Amino acid sequence: MIDVAETTVARRLYLACPVSLQNALVSLKGAQLHRLRYREPLYSRLCAELEESQWLTRAELQRLSLERLRRVVLWAYEQTEYYHELFDRVGFRPYSDWGPQEFRSVPLMSRDDIRKNGARMVARSVPQRKLLPCFTSGTTSSPLKIYLQSEHIVADWAQWTRFRKWCGFAVGEPRVTFNGRIFVHPDRTTPPFWRYNAAERQLLMSSFHVSRRTAQSYIDRINAYRPVHIDGYVSSLYTLTRFIHDSGASVHSPRSIATYSETLFPYQKETIRNAFRCPVHCQYGLSEGVCWAGECPDGSLHVSEEFGYFEIIKDNGTPAGEGEQGQIVGTSFHCLGMPLIRYATSDLAVASDVFCECGRGSRVVRSLEGRVLDIIVTPSGRQIPPTALTLLFDKAAVLNIRESQVAQTGPEQVVVRVVPESAFDAKDEAGIVDDLQRILGHEMAVRVELVQAIQRTKAGKFRFVAREWNG
Numbered sequence: 001m002i003d004v005a006e007t008t009v010a011r012r013l014y015l016a017c018p019v020s021l022q023n024a025l026v027s028l029k030g031a032q033l034h035r036l037r038y039r040e041p042l043y044s045r046l047c048a049e050l051e052e053s054q055w056l057t058r059a060e061l062q063r064l065s066l067e068r069l070r071r072v073v074l075w076a077y078e079q080t081e082y083y084h085e086l087f088d089r090v091g092f093r094p095y096s097d098w099g100p101q102e103f104r105s106v107p108l109m110s111r112d113d114i115r116k117n118g119a120r121m122v123a124r125s126v127p128q129r130k131l132l133p134c135f136t137s138g139t140t141s142s143p144l145k146i147y148l149q150s151e152h153i154v155a156d157w158a159q160w161t162r163f164r165k166w167c168g169f170a171v172g173e174p175r176v177t178f179n180g181r182i183f184v185h186p187d188r189t190t191p192p193f194w195r196y197n198a199a200e201r202q203l204l205m206s207s208f209h210v211s212r213r214t215a216q217s218y219i220d221r222i223n224a225y226r227p228v229h230i231d232g233y234v235s236s237l238y239t240l241t242r243f244i245h246d247s248g249a250s251v252h253s254p255r256s257i258a259t260y261s262e263t264l265f266p267y268q269k270e271t272i273r274n275a276f277r278c279p280v281h282c283q284y285g286l287s288e289g290v291c292w293a294g295e296c297p298d299g300s301l302h303v304s305e306e307f308g309y310f311e312i313i314k315d316n317g318t319p320a321g322e323g324e325q326g327q328i329v330g331t332s333f334h335c336l337g338m339p340l341i342r343y344a345t346s347d348l349a350v351a352s353d354v355f356c357e358c359g360r361g362s363r364v365v366r367s368l369e370g371r372v373l374d375i376i377v378t379p380s381g382r383q384i385p386p387t388a389l390t391l392l393f394d395k396a397a398v399l400n401i402r403e404s405q406v407a408q409t410g411p412e413q414v415v416v417r418v419v420p421e422s423a424f425d426a427k428d429e430a431g432i433v434d435d436l437q438r439i440l441g442h443e444m445a446v447r448v449e450l451v452q453a454i455q456r457t458k459a460g461k462f463r464f465v466a467r468e469w470n471g
Helices: 008-016 019-037 042-053 058-079 081-090 111-121 150-166 215-225 234-247 266-276 426-440
Strands: 132-136 144-148 175-179 194-197 202-206 229-232 256-259 280-285 292-295 301-303 308-313 325-332 343-351 364-371 401-410 413-420 445-450 465-467
Touching: 019 150, 019 194, 042 150, 058 081, 058 308, 058 325, 081 111, 111 144, 144 150, 150 280, 150 292, 202 215, 215 234, 229 234, 234 256, 234 266, 256 266, 266 280, 280 364, 308 343, 401 426, 413 426, 426 445
Parallel strands: 175 202, 175 229, 229 256, 256 280, 401 465, 413 445
Antiparallel strands: 132 144, 194 202, 280 292, 292 301, 301 364, 308 325, 325 343, 343 364, 401 413
């Protein structure tokens, strides 16, 4: 992704430039990032290792993962004040012959832990000049500053390279990207809503400007550019596919599509696949860089055992078994400047013990379920995940809904925000209430609110379920 301007003043200057100059600046930034992401010889070495290791058996990958985890844990204990004190306090002995069960005695790390102790997590022997600050807010919009290293970034893009091969796409082939970076003025109402990164043959399309009103202009540009691959936010792609379905517009069919940053629900995947007439793959990762997963050609979401230690942990602290839901907890193997150990991501997933027919030995995740903050909690304590509420979108064509969001605004109150089609009426509204109450029961009041648009996060992401009450 391209973040052209890193300060407010620079961003204002960039947005004041003509489009031609903005394209040049985007390409310049793209070239800088390309050198950082694909630094040789490390990049080629990691890619070669990943090509080989994907065919290891599950037992071999587990041994590799545990070996790398032990190195990171020992490094953190010897290099940082924070982990030295933490491990001693909980009785965890990094020098012993410990395994996964003993490792779970290390408490989960929260974002608040990093805010309070970030400086004490930085490794003593890593020079400050080699630490790259990274800012992430997640869905909580609560800023978090961590430090990465260039080696970690190269490792991340080596993962992307392997994943893109699974998608049938190679680095350097033309692609279109929808993301939350601001490279088009927010107030712009006419095309172009895109800029070109010549360094990577990447057409960047603004997620902030995608709507039914602008959809045809995006489709026309995709048709003219004819990308081999499209990647980006689910919500942007889904908006375009709804428009294609309703209008009968014709769109170029790329070799593949990959989604990230937002949960890809099954009905969305099918709708996008049908509209663009190509496979759709999802990817899972975080700015914090603690874990990685990608969907193989056979449709399974594979954990990257080589990148980080990936756990799915239930509320009681034990690992989730086959078919059980838990929180994703990650430990990065590549960021030694500021190790993050047992970082609680707030993302929910359903674990699986199955082996994928593709022959890759890594574990697979049955499904991604959204985030902890995207769960409706009823007065009786029931937790309703977003996947149980997708019926609103499943029935969108019947209910005349263009877009919707389910928000818990109080302990006993749910508001369904609906961007209606012109034919939306009282019968459709009653259908929404009835469907939701079949899931939530009558312990919660359901109200429908008609709106012109669903508000996105600051990063341009769409939240299908939003818990706006945290009592």
